[in-house]
Amino acid sequence: MRILVTGGAGMVGSHLVDALLVRGDAVIVVDNVSTGRWRNLAHLEGRPSLSRIEADIAAPADSLRQIAAVDRVYHLASPASPVDYGRYPIETLMTNAAGTRAALECAARCGARFLLASTSEVYGDPVEHPQRESYVGHVNPVGPRSSYDEGKRFAESLTAAYWRTRGVDVRIARLFNSYGPRSRADDGRVVPTFCAQALTGRPLTIFGTGLQTRSLCYVGDTVRGLIALMERPGLAGEVVNIGSPDERTILEIARAIIALAGSGSGIERRPLPADDPTRRCPDIAKARALLGWEPETPLATGLRLALDAFRAEFSACTGAEVAVPSGAARALVVSGVHGRGEALPAPGNGWEPR
Numbered sequence: 001m002r003i004l005v006t007g008g009a010g011m012v013g014s015h016l017v018d019a020l021l022v023r024g025d026a027v028i029v030v031d032n033v034s035t036g037r038w039r040n041l042a043h044l045e046g047r048p049s050l051s052r053i054e055a056d057i058a059a060p061a062d063s064l065r066q067i068a069a070v071d072r073v074y075h076l077a078s079p080a081s082p083v084d085y086g087r088y089p090i091e092t093l094m095t096n097a098a099g100t101r102a103a104l105e106c107a108a109r110c111g112a113r114f115l116l117a118s119t120s121e122v123y124g125d126p127v128e129h130p131q132r133e134s135y136v137g138h139v140n141p142v143g144p145r146s147s148y149d150e151g152k153r154f155a156e157s158l159t160a161a162y163w164r165t166r167g168v169d170v171r172i173a174r175l176f177n178s179y180g181p182r183s184r185a186d187d188g189r190v191v192p193t194f195c196a197q198a199l200t201g202r203p204l205t206i207f208g209t210g211l212q213t214r215s216l217c218y219v220g221d222t223v224r225g226l227i228a229l230m231e232r233p234g235l236a237g238e239v240v241n242i243g244s245p246d247e248r249t250i251l252e253i254a255r256a257i258i259a260l261a262g263s264g265s266g267i268e269r270r271p272l273p274a275d276d277p278t279r280r281c282p283d284i285a286k287a288r289a290l291l292g293w294e295p296e297t298p299l300a301t302g303l304r305l306a307l308d309a310f311r312a313e314f315s316a317c318t319g320a321e322v323a324v325p326s327g328a329a330r331a332l333v334v335s336g337v338h339g340r341g342e343a344l345p346a347p348g349n350g351w352e353p354r
């Protein structure tokens with residue numbers, strides 16, 4: 001198949017491109033590398049089945065007009081981390097509005113199936129736990145996160161309108177926190193931030209009490225879910241949560257990363273930012289029923305893969321091995337495979353949450 005991936009130079013997009021190429025698809029990536037990096041696809045350089053177009057999909061020129069005859073459109077382009085959409089709120093709104101329209105028009109023109117990578121942020125700071133797809137959300141339309149939350153809500157609405165009125169076969173994936181190699185260390189999301197801090201021996205920054213929860217899904221599992229949702233017949237118009245139901249406190253995640261990195265880092269506390277959700281956990285019953293999908297990668301395994309990627313990236317930058325403080329040997333022992341709901345390793349540096 002010929003497949004368009006908008007945002008394919010990003011963290012999730014680049015892993016999706018890998019999986020599609022392995023399947024034998026021809027892939028066109030359109031990305032403006034505002035928050036992603038072409039080096040996420042550097043290992044695929046020279047592959048004839050991969051084309052790259054550097055363009056802003058929200059620009060009036062409509063860069064997607066030049067694309068003819070694709071069978072699938074995966075629409076992932078959008079700033080996605082609080083740091084990124086905080087820095088580019090207008091661009092975030094326009095990418096999700098004009099950019100989503102351009103991607104949907106492309107799918108309509110080509111008769112292609114369309115998948116929107118939406119987000120758990122459409123639920124806002126939820127009052128229902130865990131969040132089912134039927135929950136309509138609790139969103140502040142003018143808060144600091146609103147460019148992303150409302151941008152994605154608009155993108156979902158536009159996607160549903162193309163299905164209802166133009167007959168495009170659309171599917172909406174609501175992704176919960178997805179992590180893994182190829183994140184930017186400075187993107188402000190919890191796993192990259194903690195990994196970078198632990199590997200460089202700086203304190204891990206915790207906002208508020210650290211008792212707020214996140215559920216983390218390894219990017220390989222996320223990509224499997226996206227492809228399953230796109231390819232399963234008869235799901236036009238469906239909205240499906242893709243995420244891990246393994247809910248952890250931020251403190252637990254911080255302690256696990258310190259332990260797995262063998263780091264001597266401590267913890268630094270900061271005030272909780274406005275509109276920061278206190279709990280986030282998907283109900284994935286629908287994904288299980290419709291797609292036979294659920295995450296498979298244990299948290300400790302995924303965190304170790306993310307840490308390995310950051311370690312390699314930092315060594316390449318400095319030309320030296322990243323110095324890992326005492327406890328490295330212990331981390332190798334504790335980082336064995338754990339099942340879902342596993343007890344995560346605790347730091348061996350005497351640090352305890354306050």
Ligand SMILES: NC(=O)c1ccc[n+]([C@@H]2O[C@H](COP(=O)([O-])OP(=O)(O)OC[C@H]3O[C@@H](n4cnc5c(N)ncnc54)[C@H](O)[C@@H]3O)[C@@H](O)[C@H]2O)c1
Pocket residue numbers: 006007008009010011012013030031032033034035036037055056057058075076077078079080081095099117118119120174175176177178179
């Ligand atoms: N990673 C997560 O935890 C998560 C959670 C929920 C939803 N999502 C969604 O999944 C998608 C991918 O997220 P990610 O984590 O890979 O983020 P990312 O920032 O790594 O990737 C997004 C990509 O989109 C590109 N992009 C942004 N605006 C663009 C524009 N106007 N034109 C062309 N390209 C543009 C960026 O350069 C980047 O390569 C996003 O739509 C995001 O909202 C991700």
